[in-house]
Amino acid sequence: xxxxxxxxxxSTLKSRKWDALVIGGGHNGLIAAxxxxxxxxxxxxxxxxxxxxxxxxxxxxxxGFKFSRCSYLSALLRPSIIKDLDLKRHGLKFLKxxxxxxxxxLDGRYLLLGPDEKLNHSEISKFSEHDAHAFPRYGMHLSKxxxxxxxxxxxxxxxxxxxxxxSFMDRLRDKKHKSIFWARCLYHALSLGQKDxxxxxxxxxxxxxxxxxxxxxxxxxxxxxxxxxxxxxxxSIHMPGxxxxxxxxxxxxxxxxxxxxxxxxxxxxxxxxxxxxxANEAGVHIATKTEVSELMIEDSGIAKGVxxxxxxxxxxxxxxxxxxxxxxxxxxxxxxxxxDDFVRAIEYSDYSSGSTKINVAVDTLPQFSCFKLHHQEVGxxxxxxxxxxxxxxxxxGSACQDAWNGIPSRRPTIKMTIPSSLDNTISPPGKHVINLxxxxxxYNPSDGSWEDPTYRDAxxxxxxxxxxxxxxxxxxxxxxxxxxxxxxxxxxxxxTGGNIFHGAMSLDSLFLMRPAKGWSGYRTPVKGLYMCGxxxxxxxxxxxxxxxxxxxxxxxxxKKSSG
Numbered sequence: 001x002x003x004x005x006x007x008x009x010x011s012t013l014k015s016r017k018w019d020a021l022v023i024g025g026g027h028n029g030l031i032a033a034x035x036x037x038x039x040x041x042x043x044x045x046x047x048x049x050x051x052x053x054x055x056x057x058x059x060x061x062x063x064g065f066k067f068s069r070c071s072y073l074s075a076l077l078r079p080s081i082i083k084d085l086d087l088k089r090h091g092l093k094f095l096k097x098x099x100x101x102x103x104x105x106l107d108g109r110y111l112l113l114g115p116d117e118k119l120n121h122s123e124i125s126k127f128s129e130h131d132a133h134a135f136p137r138y139g140m141h142l143s144k145x146x147x148x149x150x151x152x153x154x155x156x157x158x159x160x161x162x163x164x165x166x167s168f169m170d171r172l173r174d175k176k177h178k179s180i181f182w183a184r185c186l187y188h189a190l191s192l193g194q195k196d197x198x199x200x201x202x203x204x205x206x207x208x209x210x211x212x213x214x215x216x217x218x219x220x221x222x223x224x225x226x227x228x229x230x231x232x233x234x235x236s237i238h239m240p241g242x243x244x245x246x247x248x249x250x251x252x253x254x255x256x257x258x259x260x261x262x263x264x265x266x267x268x269x270x271x272x273x274x275x276x277x278x279a280n281e282a283g284v285h286i287a288t289k290t291e292v293s294e295l296m297i298e299d300s301g302i303a304k305g306v307x308x309x310x311x312x313x314x315x316x317x318x319x320x321x322x323x324x325x326x327x328x329x330x331x332x333x334x335x336x337x338x339x340d341d342f343v344r345a346i347e348y349s350d351y352s353s354g355s356t357k358i359n360v361a362v363d364t365l366p367q368f369s370c371f372k373l374h375h376q377e378v379g380x381x382x383x384x385x386x387x388x389x390x391x392x393x394x395x396x397g398s399a400c401q402d403a404w405n406g407i408p409s410r411r412p413t414i415k416m417t418i419p420s421s422l423d424n425t426i427s428p429p430g431k432h433v434i435n436l437x438x439x440x441x442x443y444n445p446s447d448g449s450w451e452d453p454t455y456r457d458a459x460x461x462x463x464x465x466x467x468x469x470x471x472x473x474x475x476x477x478x479x480x481x482x483x484x485x486x487x488x489x490x491x492x493x494x495x496t497g498g499n500i501f502h503g504a505m506s507l508d509s510l511f512l513m514r515p516a517k518g519w520s521g522y523r524t525p526v527k528g529l530y531m532c533g534x535x536x537x538x539x540x541x542x543x544x545x546x547x548x549x550x551x552x553x554x555x556x557x558x559k560k561s562s563g
Contacts (some may be wrong), residue, residue, distance in 0.1 A: 023320065051269075091274050095264065145189060207243060211243045212226060324502040362430050503534075
């Protein structure tokens with residue numbers, strides 16, 4: 001088998017016809033490549049940047065400090081993939097937090113939630129006895145849907161059978177696949193019962209604010225839950241259908257524990273490194289600094305390879321694109337070979353994003369006025385997801401409205417994490433790495449430009465000053481920072497519109513509608529071209545399901561075509 005090598009040379013690539021090429025070395029692309037190679041295919045991954053991992057990367061932006069530059073916590077990575085690829089043996093290590101969520105208040109109070117149910121009851125009771133009793137019931141209510149969501153996440157959604165004259169066997173296989181999928185869905189629906197299915201539908205269709213208002217009365221608890229669910233979105237918490245976000249961020253698990261997010265030792269890039277080691281064992285060839293400029297399409301409309309930016313031709317009859325649907329079909333595929341309605345669906349999908357990531361190096365741990373420690377050691381709250389500037393649903397709504405009006409939020413909603421509170425491999429002794437995932441920031445602000453250094457610096461300082469209100473002295477502890485606005489995310493990581501999910505996760509862009517109606521099964525209008533990234537079913541986050549599912553479809557088609 002061909003052994004994997006990290007290389008920017010095109011000589012190896014053009015020297016043979018590959019069974020499959022994967023465009024983009026993000027985690028989904030690497031996963032797809034590994035499954036294909038383990039089935040005996042000769043596979044090459046083509047990565048534009050100097051480093052693999054896509055948005056799941058660890059980079060040293062400031063000497064001595066290692067940043068998880070885009071994605072920053074793990075929970076959604078499918079346990080089946082971790083087991084299949086033996087990622088623990090390849091160095092993947094999760095670091096579970098001592099607390100899950102910490103929301104400080106300006107009035108001196110705070111809410112701290114974690115794995116201890118008694119502690120959670122005590123914490124929530126400070127604000128509402130009703131909510132303290134309702135909180136565990138809310139968790140159990142959502143957990144009822146976990147098996148159903150696991151089925152959806154790990155299934156190839158049925159798509160329309162295409163072709164001018166499909167054979168009898170093709171029609172039979174198509175009917176069998178659809179029957180199995182819908183039968184499994186029906187089985188899980190029946191096991192839930194009518195009431196739970198109605199509640200499930202209500203959760204999917206309702207706004208986040210409506211769902212939370214029906215469960216809780218204290219604003220701080222509602223805001224803490226909502227803050228975990230708006231990451232990467234430009235959607236309002238009052239928008240119908242935003243209730244799904246509550247579920248999407250609670251379907252993961254870490255080492256058997258559900259509904260928690262964990263840090264990864266060495267940063268999120270360690271996930272990509274572990275997958276690349278599995279790919280190495282399988283024989284995948286990984287080429288970095290290798291940009292694809294265009295797909296080669298035969299006159300018959302069948303893919304036959306790619307052109308690299310340096311003019312090199314790399315041949316393969318199977319191509320998997322791990323870049324966004326927009327970039328794939330408007331930049332890489334010649335428009336003449338695509339149906340007009342498909343192109344319109346891709347072009348007019350929602351790629352908006354309200355997220356700006358700020359990676360910060362500091363010389364001391366932030367100390368919060370409401371949770372004072374008598375020493376500089378790490379407290380449980382330092383290991384949690386810390387919510388800044390969003391003590392109420394109203395504050396989140398106002399921050400979103402600012403962005404809809406064309407300006408970065410005047411008081412951003414900030415999700416702060418301190419990975420160095422658990423991981424001593426990413427910062428010098430006594431110093432720390434801090435991730436700030438801030439919302440909401442429009443792609444093209446009406447009051448300035450992200451290309452203006454002064455404008456950029458003003459937004460960063462606005463975020464730091466907001467943190468100062470809760471943790472005095474934070475601004476003065478900053479050694480340096482790296483900021484990624486929506487245009488930066490698009491330019492550096494190929495994320496269209498800066499959307500970290502390769503496209504909005506609203507209900508009209510999920511399941512059978514992702515990336516476009518009728519094309520949710522990873523195949524595309526170009527024969528031999530498949531999609532395997534977050535822009536496909538079941539969507540975004542570092543979960544790996546799109547990559548694994550796409551590889552299974554490719555292998556099925558490969559087996560059928562070879563006899």
